[in-house]
Amino acid sequence: MENKTNIYSLVEETHQFSGLYFEIIKFKDKYHLYYFSMKQNICLLISETLDFKKCKPLIIINQAPGGVFCIINEDNYLYMLCGCHISNKEPNEIPIPDLVWPKNKRTLLDWKKPRTDRKNGMYLLKSNDGIHWKQISTEPILHSYIKSPTCKLGECCFDTHPCLIKWKNEYIFFGRLNSSLDERRIYIRKSKDLLEWSLPEKINIINEHKGNNNNNYYSFVVYEKDNILFAFSPYFEACGTTKRQVFNGEKTLYLKSKDGLNWEIIDYYLHTNMRYQFKINSVLIENNNIKLFFRENCLSKNQNLIMFDFNPNTGKKIDIKKKNVKNIIPLNTEIYYKINNKWEKGTIRNINDDKHFWIVLENGLEIKDAHIRDIKY
The missing domain is CATH 2.30.30 (SH3 type barrels.)
Known part of the structure; x- marks a missing residue:
């Protein structure tokens, strides 16, 4: 990773989780930066270049619970999946197993009824200019009340940044499985039209670490090059108990796949002693050059959105120096x-x-x- 560039500062946002999820899309010769605001909105910056620091944010989606969204550019239109599936503590919610906290009673809103707040699943939206969006599904097209031979009921969740790509004439959605306490994995679903989706399938990481701790793959950011899929994923190992201990910090894995279901870890980057310090959110390929976009200074009120040039063939790791902090309480104390x-x-x-x-x-x-x-x- 080379040529670090600050493309936008979130210092004006009032909450440290603003900008937690964002995407960079090049659409009609302009760069579009979509990001989540803690007011449950999705904001947009538009620029002729990848420098957004002087741009004024536009609120383009008013109901984006949890900031969960993903966007794809297809046939001169943008398509967005937006929404989550949670409880709103309303009557007649549907019980579902809580795999993270098994003793808790967990319920979900009915996914068979349309809602304007998008809290009962992910809805499909469409735009011809990137600014004005029309919802084209009256009910959620993806929801959490689902199981399959590889995914338990209660495992499919919408509490992180998903990824949506088109590959070999199919759309592939990458979401997260909340499998148990401090155990997170990735699933895929496939579609021909963005409306009807296959059952979820848990991905297989063929060379993952096998040990006594739980593996955590927090999200997948996927791109295609030379008919092979590549992905970045924040990864850490945790004890899986209420002590919530993490071992060996966090790193971003670099993986590849020839079918979207079976993945091989081929490298890692951004190793830190603590979790949630950096998160790659988006990848942009132009003229065969790969650019990565991620948040720096996560969980602080001085977050920046950063861009790097990425060449996987150089074998270079990036060691990002954190400022020295004195008299700090050690992690897991x-x-x-x-x-x-x-x-x-x-x-x-x-x-x-x-x-x-x-x-x-x-x-x-x-x-x-x-x-x-x-x-x-």
Whole structure:
């Protein structure tokens, strides 16, 4: 990875999770940067170049729960899948197994009824200019209440950035499986028309690490080159218990596949000691040059969207230097957090900066922006 370039700053956004998911699309000779705002909107920046710093964001989608969306350019139109499948604590929701927290009662909204808030599955939208979008499915075309020979009921979820490609005259959707506590895997579904989809199939990583810990593939960002599929995936190993411990930090795997279902790990990049520091969101290929786009300074309020040139043949790794932070509490340290004037036991899950931490309490509650003044250890 070479030629690091800052293409947009999220410092003006009011929440650290804004821009968590974004995509770069070249459409009608202009670059379109779509990103998620914590106001449950999708915003758009349009530029003649890949420098968006002076662009003003447009709100183009008002109902994007969880910021879950993916876009594909096809036949001079853009198509978007947008929505998630969750509970809204309404009457008559449908029970479904909770594989992450098995003791919890989990329910979902009815996916057979249209909703304007898109909380009961992913809807299909279409645009001829990238700005104005028309929903073309009255009901969700993808939802979580589904199982298959390789995917359990309750495993298919919409709580991360999915990926949508067209390959060999088929659309392929890459989503995430929440298989158990701190175990995440990837599934695919196929379609000829973006409306009717095959049953989910869990992908097979033929050379994955086999050990005592759970493997976590948090998302897939896929592109095609020379009729072979390549993907980037944030990866880490975790203990799979309520301690939420991570081992050997996080890295971004580089994988390849000849069929979309069986994948081989061929390299890795962006190794960090902590989770959620970098996340590749989008790939753009122009004139045979590959550009990668990801967030830098994740979980902070000073996030940037970054671009790199990528040449897999150079074999170069990129070591991104994080600024030194003094007097920091180590990752996975057992701590006590003050909540409602009581000290609750928990663990440091991630370090946002020298004063803010992502912690998990023993009762499963997660505090994603805990201040050091409320922590003792």
